[in-house]
Amino acid sequence: MLATDGSKDVHESADFVIVGSGAAGATCARWLSAAGRSVLVIEEGGPARAARGEGYEASTRLYRNGTSAMTWGRDAMHILQGRCVGGSTVVAGAVMEMMPHDVWQEWVQTDPRWEQRLPWDDLMRAHERMDAELAVEKTPRELWGEGGAGLLRGLMGQATPTWRAAPGCQGSGRCFQGCPHGGKSSVDVTLLPRAEKEGARVIPWCRVERVEIADGVAVAVHGRFSAGGKLVARAKVAIILAASAPGTVALLHRSGVKNVGQGFQVHPAVAVAGLFPRPMSAGPEATHAMESFAFRDQGLKLESVRLPTSSLAQRVPGVGRQLDQRMQQLPFIGSWNVLLRAEARGRVRRGLLGSWIQYAPTDEDRRKLLKGIAILSEAMLLDEALEVWPGVHGAPETITRPKQAQDIAAMAPQAGAVPLWSAHLFCGVPVDDQFQACGIGKLVVADSSLFPSNLGVAPAATIMAVATLISDRWGAA
Amino acid sequence: MEPMKPVFTAIVLGWKGRDLAKAWPWRVRFYLFLSRMVLNAYALKRHARPFSLLSPVAREGLLVYLSRHPSPYVRRLVRWWKQLALVSAC
Known part of the structure; x- marks a missing residue:
């Protein structure tokens, strides 16, 4: 990790600047650094430490808004998202199931370009690569x-x-608090350390406030450390957004990008x-x-x-x-x-207190x-x-x-008859064939905000497979 | 003193929690403040006094009433308080 206490301003540059250190960000960091590229990963939360005080430590240290983030509306649901190095993989149940083939076919039927963007055979190969990397196995x-x-x-x-x-x-059943035994292959103990061995640098406690876009091309990200210092990170090749579906949309809102956030879906x-x-x-x-x-x-x-x-x-x-x-x-x-x-579609909107999710x-x-x-x-x-x-x-x-x-x-x-929650969030950012957001050059999206629809299964495996394909293409570019 | 203590002790008997105000983000504290205003409004309406001045039995009765309220917004508040009370109990 970068040696800074965050109280002073920092200027950095790298081939790839990745925003978010969860499933998508860590996968990109892993494969891009393995391809010999310089990589900088910026994470809003701090290093994940397994919580010892039951739910309290985990809620305050590992989750966004202390597990109190909610969608807006009569059916308001809790949105559970990790906010730490490793993102939601630290607090998820470690389920790794690939998207069903019929869901992929739906994507292709909706827009035939998905067949070229994410060929099924390539996706499955990437999935097998990630399974081997994370030692995925059936529950004994x-x-x-x-x-x-x-x-x-x-x-x-x-x-x-x-x-x-x-x-x-x-079998302690404490995945949601960050595994106290280190038995889970969350990316903070697998992909990120391997990426760091290859030269990647991880910057914790830094919230990216906006992406600097000049002449339709993304050139840098501007962030602020929780200790008050500022960060300017310039990307030589591309900026990769991997801050979760609502997080990526919110960052694009703050960066002045319009027409994002529509069609947002959850897996309640x-x-x-x-x-x-x-x-x-x-x-x-x-x-x-x-x-x-x-x-x-x-x-x-x-x-x-x-x-x-x-x-x-x-x-x-x-x-x-x-x-x-x-x-x-x-x-x-x-x-x-x-x-x-769920078939419903909502929207991530920009409000006075930040972005909020409208969903029913x-x-x-x-x-x-x-x-x-x-x-x-x-x-x-x-x-x-x-x-x-x-x-x-x-x-x-x-x-x-x-x-x-x-x-x-x-x-x-x-409406509102059952208490809902969701940790699986999808859609909201239109991408081109190079996975660039909204036609902005060198601004790549690698998380589930690029998915056209809800998968119906836990999305970590699919996110990692897609991020692997994106890394392979941009790493070779 | 933790301002949510009267609510949390009514939900989880014997609740001895930590100072949430220091640990939760400002946005959560702000929403908690607003939710306390809603609770006090119901306490004033039904018992003519704020929630913290009610007897333990009346507090519990009010929370049971709100947890079965026809409005999903009100029911959700009780669920949220219960969640915070349980995760912060020690």
């Missing part, structure tokens, strides 16, 4: 835990172990929790041990999730004495997620989410849950019979 049987095995039973075998980049996973998730007759957190379990694509034709993905105490308690209904009583049974509480490939699921999206909640609730009851808490406003707080779960699927969709 001993890390399924009660939650993973329970999902498999509840869905009557229609679930499979997830592919994860966590070769040293000990809802949690269902239940009380079981057996301990759910007795043995080791991977954060996401098991997943099911059995309902993918309806846009649904179901997954098991092992959470630390403070996060699990958030899924328990009630406040005060009622919450206290239920917290006594916390070891017997399990939680699963339903994620939706369509009624069809809400209907599908209710269906997903009903499926998971039924699966929990099938797996002998004593009671299930679906968390749907207007439905019973506690359900104990399958018929009650089926009734949820039949409910009329209603």
Whole structure:
């Protein structure tokens, strides 16, 4: 990392200046530095340290806005994004699944140029390269835990172990707080150190305020350290934006670029929790041990999730004495997620307090989410849950019979009826065949803001594969 | 004193938290300040006194009422306070 305390002004230059050190930025840094290019990575957050104080340290040190970032609207959802060296890979569940082929075909049907920009065979080769780099493997049987095995039973075998980049996973279920054992292949312990060995430099604690554009070509980025100093970083070949979908759009807004932020999509998730007759957190379990694509034709993905105490308690209904009583049974509480490939499109807008996200699921999206909640609730009851808490406003707080779960699927969709959150964000920046944003020369986009649509799966693997292809092309340029 | 303490102790019994004001970004603190105004407005409307002057039972009752409120905006506030109370409890 660059040796500066950030209190003084710094002027730097490199072949490539990369904004953001998450999945996309670190991948670009890794392959560009391996190709012999000089690389500078600028990160708004600080070095990631595994949080020791349960959720509090992680929330304040590792997440953007202390996990309190939200979209705007009646269906407001929490936006969980990492803000540290390594970005969201530090606080994600390490799931590595490539985009489905039919989603790629959709992209090509919408715009045939995607076939040349991202040929499927090249994408798969890049994906295999990244899998080898991060030691991706299927979750082993001993890390399924009660939650993973329970999902498999509840869905009557229609679930499979997830592919994860966590070769040293000990099943502590603390991925969302930054792995305390270093067992996860987050990019801060894999790609970035390897890039630094090849000569790349990482600058933490520096927020990029704008990109300097002269005569339609990006020439430098201007940033400010949290300690007050300024940074000017000039790029000899290109500036690569890898600051996440909303982050890249917000930076382009600040740089005076118009017509960005439209068509923004998210991959919303809802949690269902239940009380079981057996301990759910007795043995080791991977954060996401098991997943099911059995309902993918309806846009649904179901997954098991092992959470630390403070996060699990958030899924328990009630406040005060009622919450206290239920917290006594916390070891017997399990939680699963339903994620939706939502069709709705929102917008990242520029406001007085910075950029904000306007987003609302369509009624069809809400209907599908209710269906997903009903499926998971039924699966929990099938797996002998004593009671299930679906968390749907207007439905019973506690359900104990399958018929009650089926009734949820039949409910009329209603704005804000279920608490949503999302860590997967897509679209918003139109790019050309060289992945340059909005026709601006040497301003390359490498994160999920360039994707034409929601993938319906965890996007890290696809982001890394796309960033690999972009690095190969620009590194050879 | 942490200004959210009356709310957090009503949500998580026995909450002993840290000084959130120092740790959370200014934007979060600003929204928390606004959310406290909403809570006090409901406390004044239903009990004719601000939230911090209510009895523990009345505080809990008000939060239960707000967590089942017809408006998704109000329900979301309670969920947010609960999230912050749980992650900051020690």
